[in-house]
Amino acid sequence: MPPVAETYSLGVPVEVSKIDEELKKLWQESESAATRASLVNLAVYSEDAGSLSKNTQLMANITENHACRAIVIEADCDAKENHVEAWISAHCHVSGVGSKQVCSEQISFLLKGGCTDLLPSIVFSHLDSDLPFYLWWQREFREPMDPQLWAWVDRVIYDSQGWEDFRAQMSLLESAEQEANQRIVLCDLNWTRLDSFRFALAQFFDHPASHHNFAKINKLRIDFAPGFRSTAVLFAGWLAAQLSWQSDKTNVPNKFSFASSSGGKIEVELRERLGQPIGEVAMQTSDIEFLVTHAECGDLLEVSRGKPGGKRTPQLMPAEKNDPVSLMSEELMRGGPHHVYLHAVERVRDLL
């Protein structure tokens, strides 16, 4: 590849009408043996100034494990004149097998003015054919949601952690999905953030002999970091959906309860603590506590069960990392719909 393509720069500036042509040249002029690889079209959309270079760096890291056609878009919707600038580049990594260079193409766009009108045409013209289209939307959704764009999207990726109004945002997404008449998979990075804690808690109940504890659960405590209350609520929603708990009315934001299918009450307490997005989860019956907490070294979880306050031997498990590259990598490893997420959201929509 030309040296310019191997850095975090936006690459070669190109005319929008000549992107395909210039991409072809990029490969023809390659000096070293490299393989172009792509499993998915991954477009990232942001309206933050300077996001092009920040997202280029993210893509450079994401493509290390997920070969894709990256389309990075920064939009300045308030600009007075309509104007589009484009760049092409490639992210090349040495693959696990030998010393082969595997490269993902990136097309970057800076859109000025008329964002909503320009976006579908920009995206559609530059999709790698026959590959699924994932759209990573880095801001809050807003009206109007262009049905033409959403009809093409296979998976929309967002992070509900920063949403001010969860219900309004979900409602926009759901109506866009309906209008586009397309089954879009909703991928919430705030949900992905919970993977390792869900995995760790689930382990306690792999043996059928432990299933009787489900009916005895009476307390759930979740510690969350400032700004991550919605993450903790989603976790509670997941347990409620999977264990058929029904929500009780509540007036205290961080203390609420569920009713189990057998009529038992499950008291939930959310505690704000400095640290990881989810710092600790403790689920209790009258005589046993299931505890998942961050180990001192940070990227491991300690899982243990035993009498509350009693001595235990914790086991270590991998913990989720909270940076965008790790969350995206985890999300891109998945396929299929996120039914469990949707069920969890349903249970706690009013609490979010």
Place this chain on the structure above:
Amino acid sequence: MNRAADQPEPNPLREGLSARAVPQPCTIVIFGATGDLTHRKLVPALYNLAADGELPLAVEIVGFARRPKTDDEFRSDLEEATRKFSRQSVRDEIWKNFAQSIFYHQSEFEDESGYKALAKRLDEIDKSHGTRGNRLFYFAASPDQFEPILKNLKNAGLNQTCKGSWARVIIEKPFGSDLASARELNSVVRNSFTEEQTYRIDHFLGKETAQNILVLRFANAIFAPLWNTHYIDHVQITAAETLGVEGRAGYYETAGALRDMVQNHLLQLLCLTAMEPPTDLSADSIRDEKVKVVRSLRRWSHNAIATEVVRGQYAKGAINGEPVVGYRQEKNVNPDSQTETFVALRLYIDTWRWAEVPIYMRVGKRLPKSATDISIHFKKAPAVLFNKDSHDLNVLVIRIQPDEGISLRIHAKVPGTSFRIEPVKMDFHYGTSFGKASPEAYERLLLDAMSGDATLFARRDEVEEAWSFIDPIEEAWHAKKNAPELFFYPAGSWGPEAADDLLARDGRSWRRL
């Protein structure tokens, strides 16, 4: 692939988290715990599973061997080996936690009291670590030790389980050295464990591409209509390695390439390539179809073996420019050894699907490169418009190792004013397309055995059918009169000329690797 019938009720909290069956807590007892396999493969595989969070909370490992050792000495040996052979680097905090689940049990394999003490220790582990009476016995010892181990396990009651728990046994190849010894071994195993409890491991089946053969064939509509005698000209299966016997001369002298590779690995790959679609993905449905392939292999007369099977032995030569000695000059090898280090065969599967489609197999040591792959050579398109002067066929290649992947060779027009046609290759590499590293075969297979999924393990009848195919070849080779010739080939070549002739007389040649 499929959850076994005796698997428990699903855990509702697992939904959407993991597609694979979740193993239950258990104790893994490794017989031959101080050996190479334990150090190079088994414990590194278990460590990787633990580091990836794939093991259940309680998995304890008990090493059983003759040498006196404390738990701590054993842990320290394994740590050193795991740091050397693990797929991912060892993290101190994870190892420390993992090491707490490792124990050492010293006993002679023949000593009955050692097994009674083992039973007691396993009961204690069940109580203290919550392994619930589930036991996985891994036979990493030499095959001549299998019988006393099995007998003593039975006498100590370790083949029995309480209600709701299980005992399983994993046996490493070789599963016998001929049909009679395989039957004998199977009968010895059956005296202690049922077939459902027995897992015969063939690490080739744990490789990603081997598993992908079923996906390629049965999840892609484009291949199914072509996968038969009407469209396939022939099939080639190659397992080549640059290595010589590498300290395994003692075993290899009694085995040879036919028993060491063809009877198990290559026939397993053939089965996956040639089997009919199973009715479902359960272990027995898949194995039912695989065994039919071996059963349908055409058997040869003594005379036919000389023309259909080529055996060879490497002589001195060079690998990658480095001179290497011949097989007979290797340490611990008989200077007059007749052991084959290379085999090439032309097989036929006498079924409707594969009628008269030759399957060429070759396996050898000290070949120019290490590669295992399966290639499907499709019939030539009619030479009406194009292809009049070309003999190139469309070839689908399934690469098992290294560089796992799939490629398809098609014909394309060379740019220009004339119709010049050249073969081009469409290539899929696992390493390029999926960033995530494939787990080691042993990781997958150990997890499957813990989960009760026997799909990727060989069943008794598969093993016996394979031996019934192999035995006549061995008998012909070892006949006192008219034994087929043993050909010699220089190390670093693609085998004896007779192997090329095997295809040349059909107007074909080995695919260039």
